[in-house]
Amino acid sequence: MAKLAVGQMAETKNANDSANPLVVVERHGMVAWLTLNRPEAANALSCALVATLRAELATLAGPPDLIAVVIAAAEGKAFCAGADLKERLAMTLDETRRYLDDLGALLQAIEDFPRPVIAALSGAALGGGLEIALACDLRLADDSASMALSEVRLGIIPGAGGTQRLSRLCGIAVAKELILTGRRIDAATALGLGLVSRVVAKADLRAAVETLCSELSAAGPLALAAAKRAIDHGFGKPMTEALAVERASYESVLTSQDRNEGLRAFAEKRPPHYQGK
Ligand code: COA
Numbered sequence: 040m041a042k043l044a045v046g047q048m049a050e051t052k053n054a055n056d057s058a059n060p061l062v063v064v065e066r067h068g069m070v071a072w073l074t075l076n077r078p079e080a081a082n083a084l085s086c087a088l089v090a091t092l093r094a095e096l097a098t099l100a101g102p103p104d105l106i107a108v109v110i111a112a113a114e115g116k117a118f119c120a121g122a123d124l125k126e127r128l129a130m131t132l133d134e135t136r137r138y139l140d141d142l143g144a145l146l147q148a149i150e151d152f153p154r155p156v157i158a159a160l161s162g163a164a165l166g167g168g169l170e171i172a173l174a175c176d177l178r179l180a181d182d183s184a185s186m187a188l189s190e191v192r193l194g195i196i197p198g199a200g201g202t203q204r205l206s207r208l209c210g211i212a213v214a215k216e217l218i219l220t221g222r223r224i225d226a227a228t229a230l231g232l233g234l235v236s237r238v239v240a241k242a243d244l245r246a247a248v249e250t251l252c253s254e255l256s257a258a259g260p261l262a263l264a265a266a267k268r269a270i271d272h273g274f275g276k277p278m279t280e281a282l283a284v285e286r287a288s289y290e291s292v293l294t295s296q297d298r299n300e301g302l303r304a305f306a307e308k309r310p311p312h313y314q315g316k
Contacts, residue, residue, distance in 0.1 A: 119171060122142070155263055262292055
């Protein structure tokens with residue numbers, strides 16, 4: 040398989056037939072960009088937006104040449120303002136419960152996605168918006184980014200994994216301080232807490248994500264999936280069990296064509312051409 044340069048446009052399609060889809064899907068070489076496109080509502084997560092994002096992600100789980108997915112926001116002041124609070128006002132309790140299940144399933148699909156998923160954070164990521172980012176594998180922010188799990192201020196709690204994922208990512212002390220106060224922090228503070236891995240100038244965010252994706256594109260796709268699984272599934276387990284998880288993940292690449300290609304390419308002093316098989 041010939042490698043396409045990251046940034047090279049191979050295909051652009053809309054999430055639905057409308058000229059203004061809720062999620063804009065673009066394939067740039069080996070990377071898919073999912074851009075939340077509800078700037079008029081600060082990309083608030085309506086039922087339709089959650090369903091669209093989930094459907095688009097499911098479609099992307101197929102192509103073996105995909106190396107990463109980026110979740111970004113259309114130009115505006117917010118990455119995502121969390122649950123659509125206007126829609127919520129008109130929902131019954133059972134509809135709200137179903138919504139929580141659907142949002143939870145979306146975030147689980149991000150976490151389980153068999154490639155790295157990157158959050159490109161610009162503007163506010165609040166409530167469910169930050170929970171999306173927490174479910175991603177890597178978080179890059181620009182200096183306009185701010186974030187909060189502010190649910191307690193609305194009389195509720197983070198309901199799509201935020202209490203668990205923030206604790207695992209940044210530790211219980213940080214999670215309790217941010218969740219119990221609902222405090223909004225800026226990008227530099229998030230960097231200091233390990234909530235994001237890098238902060239760049241607003242104009243440089245896309246290029247920084249593309250550079251990261253270029254690095255990822257040197258890897259075998261199956262290796263990325265196996266390494267992600269080993270880290271996620273082993274984390275928090277006793278060491279013996281965690282090492283067994285790693286060993287099982289290794290087994291999944293041991294008999295792959297990509298492994299043979301990697302060894303051959305090394306011996307032949309050439310770049311590998313991975314097929315994701
Ligand atoms: N649900 C529904 N609509 C929302 C929304 C949400 N969570 N957040 C923002 N919007 C709407 C606003 O009502 C506004 O719509 P309007 O123009 O019809 O009044 C539009 O999006 C733009 O928001 P606005 O507040 O004018 O933009 P801003 O750039 O000044 O601020 C935010 C953006 C995201 C910082 C701010 O809107 C905000 O704090 N939203 C609430 C976030 C929140 O509490 N989320 C839930 C966490 S649990």
